[in-house]
Structures are given as C-alpha cells and as structure tokens.
Amino acid sequence: MEQGRMEAGESAFAWWQRGIVYEVYPRSFQDSNGDGIGDLNGIRQRLPYLQWLGVDALWIPPVYTSPMADFGYDVSNYCDIEPMFGTLADMDALIADAHERGIRIILDFVPNHTSDQHPWFVQSRSSRDNPYRDWYIWRDAKPDGSPPSNWWAHLGGIAWTLDEPTGQYYLHSFLPQQPDLNWRNPAVLQALKQQLRFWLERGVDGFRMDALMHLYKDDQFRDNPPNPDWLPEKQAEHDQVIPLHTLNLPENLQAVAAMRSLLDEFDDDRMMLGELYLQTKDLVAYYGERGRGVQLPTNSTLILHAFEPAQIKEDIRDYELALPAYAWPNWSFGNHDRPRFATRAGTDHARLGAMLLLTLRGTPIIYYGDELGMTDVPVAPENLQDPFEKRSPGKGLGRDPVRSPMRWDDSEHAGFSTAQPWLPVGDGYQALNVHQAQADPHSLLNLYQRLIELRRTHIALAVGSITLLEAPADIVAYVREHAGQRIAVVLNFSRKARAYSHPLFADTKVLMTTDGMEDQFGNALKLSPLNGAILQLRAAPPIPVLL
Ligand code: GLC
Numbered sequence: 022m023e024q025g026r027m028e029a030g031e032s033a034f035a036w037w038q039r040g041i042v043y044e045v046y047p048r049s050f051q052d053s054n055g056d057g058i059g060d061l062n063g064i065r066q067r068l069p070y071l072q073w074l075g076v077d078a079l080w081i082p083p084v085y086t087s088p089m090a091d092f093g094y095d096v097s098n099y100c101d102i103e104p105m106f107g108t109l110a111d112m113d114a115l116i117a118d119a120h121e122r123g124i125r126i127i128l129d130f131v132p133n134h135t136s137d138q139h140p141w142f143v144q145s146r147s148s149r150d151n152p153y154r155d156w157y158i159w160r161d162a163k164p165d166g167s168p169p170s171n172w173w174a175h176l177g178g179i180a181w182t183l184d185e186p187t188g189q190y191y192l193h194s195f196l197p198q199q200p201d202l203n204w205r206n207p208a209v210l211q212a213l214k215q216q217l218r219f220w221l222e223r224g225v226d227g228f229r230m231d232a233l234m235h236l237y238k239d240d241q242f243r244d245n246p247p248n249p250d251w252l253p254e255k256q257a258e259h260d261q262v263i264p265l266h267t268l269n270l271p272e273n274l275q276a277v278a279a280m281r282s283l284l285d286e287f288d289d290d291r292m293m294l295g296e297l298y299l300q301t302k303d304l305v306a307y308y309g310e311r312g313r314g315v316q317l318p319t320n321s322t323l324i325l326h327a328f329e330p331a332q333i334k335e336d337i338r339d340y341e342l343a344l345p346a347y348a349w350p351n352w353s354f355g356n357h358d359r360p361r362f363a364t365r366a367g368t369d370h371a372r373l374g375a376m377l378l379l380t381l382r383g384t385p386i387i388y389y390g391d392e393l394g395m396t397d398v399p400v401a402p403e404n405l406q407d408p409f410e411k412r413s414p415g416k417g418l419g420r421d422p423v424r425s426p427m428r429w430d431d432s433e434h435a436g437f438s439t440a441q442p443w444l445p446v447g448d449g450y451q452a453l454n455v456h457q458a459q460a461d462p463h464s465l466l467n468l469y470q471r472l473i474e475l476r477r478t479h480i481a482l483a484v485g486s487i488t489l490l491e492a493p494a495d496i497v498a499y500v501r502e503h504a505g506q507r508i509a510v511v512l513n514f515s516r517k518a519r520a521y522s523h524p525l526f527a528d529t530k531v532l533m534t535t536d537g538m539e540d541q542f543g544n545a546l547k548l549s550p551l552n553g554a555i556l557q558l559r560a561a562p563p564i565p566v567l568l
C-alpha cells in the first residue's frame with residue numbers, strides 16, 4: 022500500500038471525522054411528484070449524484086409532520102413524516118438506499134420547541150392544571166400588565182404570547198407557533214429521548230441538533246441587558262438586547278450530555294452535529310466533558326466572517342488553539358439560514374473557497390448547490406415564503422434566497438420539478454446546472470468532486486494535523502500531515518500572480534490546482550490570481566529507532 026493511502030474501513034477515525042457532510046434542504050433538492058416541493062423520493066432519486074460527488078453523509082432539515090409555519094422547524098409529530106415529503110416507508114427506503122451507497126443519514130432534530138399544534142402543547146394550553154402545563158414555559162404578566170420579561174424572539178417580535186383563555190404568556194424563542202419546551206421539567210427530556218430512540222432504532226446515523234444554545238433560559242426570568250451597539254435598520258429585533266439570560270446557559274451542557282448518553286446506548290458511530298453560533302471559547306464546551314457531548318458543535322467562523330486571508334488565518338489559529346485534545350473540528354460556509362458563500366465571497370472566490378473547505382483539518386459541511394457556485398436568488402415580494410422576512414421586512418434577513426431549487430439541467434424549472442417550484446429557480450440556470458457542469462472539466466463542480474476524491478485518497482488531507490506556514494498577507498498556506506504523508510495547501514487571494522516558496526517545498530509534486538493546470542509550476546511555485554495549489558511534499562523522514 023502506498024504510504025498514507027486510505028483504504029475503506031481501515032482507520033482509527035470515525036466516519037464523521039474522515040467524511041464530508043452535505044446539507045440537503047428537502048423542499049428544494051428534487052421534487053418527485055410534481056407539486057413544486059422537494060421530497061424524500063426526490064432525494065432518493067438523486068443519490069447517484071451524491072455518490073458521484075463523494076459525500077459521506079446527508080444532513081436533512083426536518084421532514085416530520087408539521088404545519089410548516091417555519092418550514093418544518095415546527096414539529097407536530099416527531100415520529101412521522103409530513104405527507105408533502107412522503108411517508109415513513111419512503112424514509113426507510115431512503116435510509117436503506119443511502120446506506121447501500123455508503124452514505125449516512127443525519128436527521129435534523131428540534132429539541133428546543135415544538136409546533137403549537139403538537140399534542141403536548143395542545144394539552145398544555147388547554148388549562149392551567151393540565152399535566153402537560155409545565156412541559157412548556159408559562160408565566161404571568163408583570164404586575165404592570167406587561168410581558169414577563171424583555172426577551173425577544175429570533176424570527177421577529179417579542180418572545181412571549183398571551184394565551185387569553187388561561188390568562189398567561191407562553192415563551193417562544195422563535196415564532197409564536199413554536200412554543201419552547203421546558204427543559205427544567207425532567208419529563209421533557211424523557212419524552213424527547215423517546216423520539217430520538219424511534220429514529221435511532223430505524224437506523225439513522227445521527228442528528229443535527231437545532232438551536233442547541235437556546236435550550237435553557239434563566240429560571241428567574243431576568244431581563245436581558247440592552248445592546249448599545251444595535252443597528253435597528255440592519256439587525257434583527259432580538260439583537261437590541263444581549264442574550265445573557267436566554268442563550269448558552271451552563272445547564273445546556275447537561276442536556277447535551279443526556280442526549281449523548283442515549284446515542285451511546287447504540288453503536289459508537291451515532292453522532293450529533295450541534296447548531297451553535299458561539300465564539301470559539303464558548304463553543305468548545307459543547308464537546309462535553311472528556312468529549313462526551315456533541316461530536317461536531319458547528320464552527321460558524323467561515324459563515325460569519327469575511328472571506329479574506331488575514332481573517333482566515335486568524336480563524337484557523339484561534340480555533341485550533343481552543344480545541345481540546347479530544348475535540349474534532351468542523352468547517353462550513355453556509356446553510357439554509359445564511360447567505361450563500363458565492364454571494365458573500367463573490368463567485369470569483371468560489372474555487373479558492375472549495376479548496377480551503379476541503380483541505381482544512383476537520384469535517385467539511387457543504388450546503389447543497391454551493392458545489393455548483395449557486396448564488397442567492399432574489400424573491401419577489403408577492404412570492405415571499407420565509408416568516409423571518411415577513412416579520413422583519415426590508416432588513417435583508419429573509420432566508421428564501423438561499424433556499425432556491427437545486428439546478429439539475431437546462432429544462433424548464435431546472436429539472437427540479439415539472440411544476441412551478443415553491444421558490445424561483447432564478448436566472449442563468451440554463452448555463453449553470455449539474456448536467457452542464459459535469460460535462461465541463463473546468464467546472465467548479467468537477468473541482469469539488471476532484472477535491473473530495475483527493476481528500477478521500479490522501480489520509481493527511483482527511484485526518485492529518487494542520488500547521489499554518491509563514492506567508493505574505495494575501496497568501497494562506499498550511500501543511501497537513503499524517504502517517505508519514507505530508508501535503509501543503511497554498512491559496513493565493515491576490516488578483517495578481519504570486520510566487521511562494523518554502524524550504525519544505527523541495528521535491529514538490531503538484532497534486533491539484535484550482536485552475537486545473539496541474540503542471541504549470543515546474544520547480545517554482547507560481548500561483549495565478551485567485552488560484553490555489555495542493556502539493557505533495559517529501560514524506561517526513563522516519564524517526565530513527567535507537568536500540
Ligand atoms: C434553526 C434553524 C432555522 C429555524 C430555527 C428555529 O436556527 O436552522 O431554520 O428557523 O432553528 O427552529
């Protein structure tokens with residue numbers, strides 16, 4: 022076996038460490054029954070594409086029974102499938118087919134809140150002495166008649182809604198149709214564990230845990246302090262206070278440990294991806310004591326920060342320094358809530374971005390369509406879907422543009438559906454679609470596919486250590502190393518050609534460049550504008566064994 026080459030099954034690393042996660046927004050991936058909305062059978066039809074691309078796991082946002090106030094993040098039955106997405110049998114078939122192709126399934130789980138139509142909440146609101154009353158967070162008005170605290174909801178408006186028949190307010194960190202569960206009541210954890218167990222027994226490989234930093238709130242309901250830096254024109258309403266008493270409470274870590282111990286009752290391979298927008302120093306706590314927490318607490322630095330070299334170097338350095346020894350990193354550029362990477366960074370940076378994301382140390386999480394270079398698709402006011410935009414209009418916070426249908430080919434509706442899709446496909450799909458991109462050897466899509474293949478076949482890229490190299494301001498360079506294999510990545514962020522050399526680069530072999538011309542360098546490393554290269558370095562000299 023070539024030194025450092027990986028073979029299937031051979032590894033001390035778990036699949037979620039070696040592998041690549043791909044987020045499929047289910048409403049927008051593939052419609053199989055002509056109603057303009059993506060569904061489970063649609064995802065199943067597209068498994069050959071996902072296998073060709075080379076991803077190891079699909080994260081699927083909620084497809085459970087839901088009134089769709091927040092497009093599935095308002096669950097009314099965790100143990101069934103929303104008819105518009107299919108049936109439980111369709112989900113079983115998707116899990117089985119995906120597994121057959123070596124692709125794992127990560128379901129999105131919503132532990133912070135349910136739908137207001139969930140039977141638990143229907144009971145809870147029915148009377149003050151209903152046994153389910155305390156499953157949610159009910160509170161009297163303040164003596165002056167105002168809401169119980171100054172807490173704001175994350176999708177617009179205040180976080181309290183008055184239930185007139187019972188005369189109390191209930192808390193919702195998101196929409197009024199998404200009442201928050203009361204994690205201080207142990208019955209809630211027991212019930213949620215049963216829902217999780219249902220899916221673990223059906224064979225899902227893990228969960229993306231939604232809104233994990235919200236689970237516990239201050240038990241004294243103290244007001245949050247005002248945020249003096251709030252920009253009312255640009256920022257959401259909830260940003261006017263600092264979420265001291267509503268976000269990232271220490272008790273959240275107990276909840277995480279409890280869910281993890283349930284996963285551990287199954288085999289070692291079941292995992293959690295936690296939605297957490299936190300600074301690195303707070304984020305790492307979610308790995309749990311001795312790593313018995315969330316395996317992949319999502320690192321949002323590349324989502325929130327500017328895509329520019331000084332920032333990227335700082336983010337890599339800070340993150341790597343903050344990670345405890347047992348913690349496995351992860352990286353992503355976006356998801357169904359955030360502007361697309363190619364829109365934020367510019368389409369001309371998409372190739373550099375692909376090389377960065379797929380060569381950093383840690384699990385890459387790809388948002389569907391980013392591998393094509395899809396950009397945000399504007400939505401006309403009369404076609405608005407996202408409740409966030411409707412409740413906070415005009416601030417550019419709406420999430421419809423990042424959820425546009427996947428572009429498969431140049432036929433009407435881009436091969437996504439035979440009917441008018443729920444969101445517009447957008448302009449330019451005739452030239453930018455999977456069918457066309459697969460045929461073009463220089464497409465971004467083929468670059469993604471080749472990078473994924475390279476990562477899969479080179480253990481240093483998949484699981485190796487990372488060391489940043491000294492480099493000029495517009496170059497990001499690092500070395501990945503494992504089992505005697507040493508690989509360098511050099512990314513030129515300048516719009517000019519740049520030369521870069523490093524003593525480690527003697528005997529260099531170019532494995533890949535972002536512009537597809539692997540042999541252009543000769544012996545000197547010259548990078549064309551906005552181009553990156555992956556170099557195979559001479560293997561580290563073996564450590565002499567002294568007898
Ligand atoms: C998460 C989801 C988002 C949803 C919210 C409420 O942030 O990613 O789409 O609106 O939770 O469940």
Ligand code: CA
Nearest residue numbers: 052054058060
């Ligand atoms: Ca459909």
